[in-house]
Amino acid sequence: MKKAEATRLSMLKMAFELIYVKGYRTTSIDDIIATTHVTKGAFYYHFKNKDEMGIAIISELLKPTLVESFIQPLQQEGNPLDAIYELINDLLMNNEFLKVEYGCPASNLTQEMGSWNIDFNNALTELTQQWTHAMTASIEKGKETGFVRQDVNAKQVTMFIMSGYWGIRNFGKLENSKEAYLPFLNELKNYLDTLRVS
Amino acid sequence: MKKAEATRLSMLKMAFELIYVKGYRTTSIDDIIATTHVTKGAFYYHFKNKDEMGIAIISELLKPTLVESFIQPLQQEGNPLDAIYELINDLLMNNEFLKVEYGCPASNLTQEMGSWNIDFNNALTELTQQWTHAMTASIEKGKETGFVRQDVNAKQVTMFIMSGYWGIRNFGKLENSKEAYLPFLNELKNYLDTLRVS
DNA sequence: GAAAAAACATACTAACTAGTATGTTTTTTC
């Protein structure tokens, strides 16, 4: 039961790549099995249906990546405001996985599936809540360690920053260039500076 | 040539409603003509194909609404920072046209079509640029009239705010409740306060 | 190494898709 897991994983990875580029509902199962070089029998042996595969992509591929790329950078020592800026800057400008022309995978799925499929909604909610909690916790810690002003509302700041991230990803799609990110990043830095203990 | 225009407009409106709710590519022409109570002959008499109708929705329905709801509120006298907050608050909380569970029509189309269809991209770019220019101009004017700090970069602030708006619309979809907007709005107010001439 | 189960492959179906070809009705023009 080792090769089977490998084909399942390769199907998941190819499917994710296609969905990230084309969108979920416009990525057909035929597309997926063609690029994975398997047949329909294999697909429906590993997945009950298309939606179950979609959920598997979120929980088995997106979730681990989220922890690695979005959460761990927030759990270091030091000033969380610096960590947040470095994280967003890194995600937008340097991350080799996320492409400007295709936006943010989680944001894309939220927009396409949100409020339509309850299972997708739950899986995506879990994703975003993990990121929210991590960022909120880092800000709270920053208040304790004297980096962040005491009157800062960590939850509000987190929602504000995450919204900005999702939004600018969408602008990037329009302009199809990372240059769209630069004014956002500059102003993010200004905004974060207002939260510092002067 | 008056009733013809009426059926065309009613098709556009129904199509927009369906696309706003279901998405562009998953709204079929059969859906549109069924809800409009016309037949395929009527559809292809008024529109060359589906994409041409999509562009028509943007330029004939979205654009006028944009000017009315997104731009005019920014062109009043007084403090632009107050105007911006009131605008965003109104769009999120009070606008009866925009529903929390379906997000922002322009943002949805950008995410779904962005970088795929050049015509959609152009039409949507024009939309966002109009809003960008209006907000940037209002901030610049606020600098002249002494409401806004001189060191504020109007373009950066505009991109920052608009990104936040698009992003929080997406979060609203997930939570399916306007409550998701509240922390964002609170922090937006805090942020705008940092731009004021103290 | 044979039986059993797992891991696929092939060939289909029924529903849906955008778009077309060819009608008919309604409106306008003179």
Add this chain to the structure above:
DNA sequence: GAAAAAACATACTAGTTAGTATGTTTTTTC
């Protein structure tokens, strides 16, 4: 009010979709 053009309606096509039914091959188990 008849000819002409505009505004539709009907019936189709060819391609695509998710999913199924039934095979065959490969791997595991004993």
